[in-house]
Amino acid sequence: MTTGERASRPGGRTARVRSDVLAAVEAELAEHGYDGLTVDAVAARSGVHRTTVYRRWKTVAGLLVDLLQAGLDDSWEPADTGTLEGDLVALNREVHEALTARPSVTQAVIAASFRTPEAADALTAFWVDRYRRSADVVRRAVVRGEVDESIDPHEVVMTATAPLYHQLVLLRQPLSEAAADRYARAAAASARSGLGSTHA
Amino acid sequence: MTTGERASRPGGRTARVRSDVLAAVEAELAEHGYDGLTVDAVAARSGVHRTTVYRRWKTVAGLLVDLLQAGLDDSWEPADTGTLEGDLVALNREVHEALTARPSVTQAVIAASFRTPEAADALTAFWVDRYRRSADVVRRAVVRGEVDESIDPHEVVMTATAPLYHQLVLLRQPLSEAAADRYARAAAASARSGLGSTHA
DNA sequence: TCACTAATGCGACGGCTGTTGCATTAAGAT
């Protein structure tokens, strides 16, 4: 992210068109979900011509990718509550909120990632970045002496969050916030007892 | 599944058309993946007319759903190795195999489930059934006295398998069979130490 | 064997998607 945007003519109109289109994408997404997201509808709502949208964003997935990058909060970092369990619970609540929100932009982007490789790559990059940052909660726990250094940070975070994605995205079944908390606590407990060690 | 097939005329041609079309779907899927799966291509390859395919299966997703149901092994049940850990490892290897196979019908069906509600419902039903049966491995462990009866069977299985789906389907990153084994063992250990209790 | 009719084949159509060539507008430089 923070990809310099070195266009040869980044002037007023171009920028205005982009923000108008992305706003339209978000609105259409909210109204009709990803299935109802059409280049034509976005063009009509934004007041920009169809051809322009096709030329700059190529596909519907491209629009979503751009929206994702534009809205990327580059300063995101996991909350620091002082304990591994608290950090993981906070993390899982964020994920839970993102996946159960109506409409869920996250769900829409996931759907898009199954259509075009570009969307898939953008989403993978986004998540790799998020998981890399999230691993800090485990490293902090190691520093505090809360867990052993042989623990694999990535796996701990994965263990905590994976059930949420699995249940809400793939299985498409309800999952309470309490259940999300439970998975977080289970991951924390597992790490503290040394079960997440890479050479266990 | 085992839905009686009470068509008003289930005669020879109808059955032949169905098997020809489904065979074509499988072949097309193997060659071009889900993205390249077209009703027209399926019709051409099977020698059945476009209109017929549209009338009986409605959409591409419908074809996949039917393929899924036709190939459904209705007698599936989890392996019984004698220990919870062994059962979960065996389970995770099955999931790992299904998700890393090329081409993966499972991956294709997942992709389809993001397009039409019918495919989503079929997939959800399929998975609910699988997880219900899989929960037996935990119930057997309870009977053996291996784990406490307060353990939630569903959550144990979920904890073991979710990371595989998350890593291979959503994050789209490689995952070794050894890593799959590790997640299975972690879930087993967590259950044995009582961390998966519903009232923990 | 013969009628009955469900299932399929066939051709054509309307709608939507994405592309292309050309005209027009407006940002940036002199």
Place this chain on the structure above:
DNA sequence: ATCTTAATGCAACAGCCGTCGCATTAGTGA
């Protein structure tokens, strides 16, 4: 102010997708 040219607007087009009305084929029962 004027020029240059990137970015956008515009209209028309080809291609694909899904549907419809009607003709034909082939199970099914008498």
